[in-house]
Amino acid sequence: MGYSVGQVAAFAGVTVRTLHHYDKAGLLSPGERSPAGYRFYSDADLARLQQILFYRELDFPLDEIAVILRDPQADALHHLRERQRRLREEIARLERLAEVAEQAIEVQRTGVALTPEERFEVFGEISFDLSYATEAQLKWRDSAAYREAMARARAHTKEDWRQLMNEAAAWRAELLAAFDADQPADGGLAMDLAERHRRHLTRWFTPCPPDTHRRIADDLAADPRAFALLVPPSQQRPGLAAYVSKAIHANASRRDGSRTDSEEHP
């Protein structure tokens, strides 16, 4: 008589719905139907189902399974090799992702030694963007400056952070004033603000020679997540990131020109 859908489903470990699906897809149609339309599967159908499930476990799409089974296995081998190649690619991709996640966890764990509550209290609107921090870590983790900055950041107490953020807020206010007053980005006022930013970084994180500062400026202009660490979205204006970047570049050139004042070596 053959097996009913329920029986087949039970001992093949699939659902009835799946069998219906394979039937409609033409992948596995039962050899027999009762007058009432009930499906009845033969042993040959079961053999075919086992094959289907085997290839399905290897993540073959159903239509490819259909091809493999239709063909008198002319080249199941070819499909298998192809599949194995793609499996290896996927494994490599996932391993990269796991590495990124690892770094993200690492950066969060070692970046700022505050509880979430303290963090919210100190940083307020400034969001510590994990995605940006992680990409930065992946990009810069081999640089000595980055490592020093991270180490010092982690050593900061809550009071350090509060003071640091207060300084930053004051600086930000002056920046906005200068920008809104249309002070030129390469003018003295803007350059002085850039210089104060440089000293701020030097004091709290890592020495920041002109070339380093230029790289930071480029990142600020290119990646809005970086700029959001400096000026929260609510205070941003169109063109402000480019303005800051330009000011930093101008200041760096100014300092390049007069190498004598080197507070890096007091």
Next chain:
Amino acid sequence: MGYSVGQVAAFAGVTVRTLHHYDKAGLLSPGERSPAGYRFYSDADLARLQQILFYRELDFPLDEIAVILRDPQADALHHLRERQRRLREEIARLERLAEVAEQAIEVQRTGVALTPEERFEVFGEISFDLSYATEAQLKWRDSAAYREAMARARAHTKEDWRQLMNEAAAWRAELLAAFDADQPADGGLAMDLAERHRRHLTRWFTPCPPDTHRRIADDLAADPRAFALLVPPSQQRPGLAAYVSKAIHANASRRDGSRTDSEEHP
């Protein structure tokens, strides 16, 4: 003024449709709309998009990304750990799959040393089921009997296979006759057929003592793919696999009882 969809799409490396999708999904709505309904994205929107893409690269589902970004990153960390765990699981799973594919390729490569055409010519309707062969390999590859059988199979020439399959066909015809004539499975005729099957295996593949033959019988009854190697679907009848299995068991018991005739040691 902000950036249009096209601009954002171009330099974020996504399609316009994706931005529409994120908008409708409430994941990223542009800060501004022109009177005509055109979307305009601010720098803050861009920062958010970057975050979205970061998490998307880690294969986060969009609704989970929405949660992470909605929350003032209360615990992006928690989500990341969870994701990393699942990534590792998935990697392990794919590695198992790659191993299975490897074995499938191996079994196909070393099982039968014939070209596809020859194979078709010799085996005809009997399909050499790769999925079953692979599972068998994974199950038994450590057994000496399996390894010997595979080695001898591989050494068979086309002529060997042809002769072997002719013997099998003759045997099959007698089996069907016995079954259709309602000869009892534990009767002398059926047991003799079982014994001939045993000798066939012994001659062409590997010595087959009663216990080994019993295991084979159980597999024939349990897995229709195994039975299909013995009797092609077109010649099968309901209950035939169980019949063969029972006959083999009966024959094994008979031989257990009379240990003296051991043609295994001539």
Next chain:
DNA sequence: GTTGACCCTCCCCTTACGTCAGGCTTGAGG
């Protein structure tokens, strides 16, 4: 004759968009 378990066929839902279709808007050139 009636219950309860099983079966049937639609049909909508899921993810993260791709792919039109049909119709506005906008900026540049004539």
Next chain:
DNA sequence: CCTCAAGCCTGACGTAAGGGGAGGGTCAAC
């Protein structure tokens, strides 16, 4: 001022592999 191409809009359907449910038929047992 008109036109044309490029760019934008909304809306709707399709994808893979089924999940879930509605509404209704079938079957064996009591």
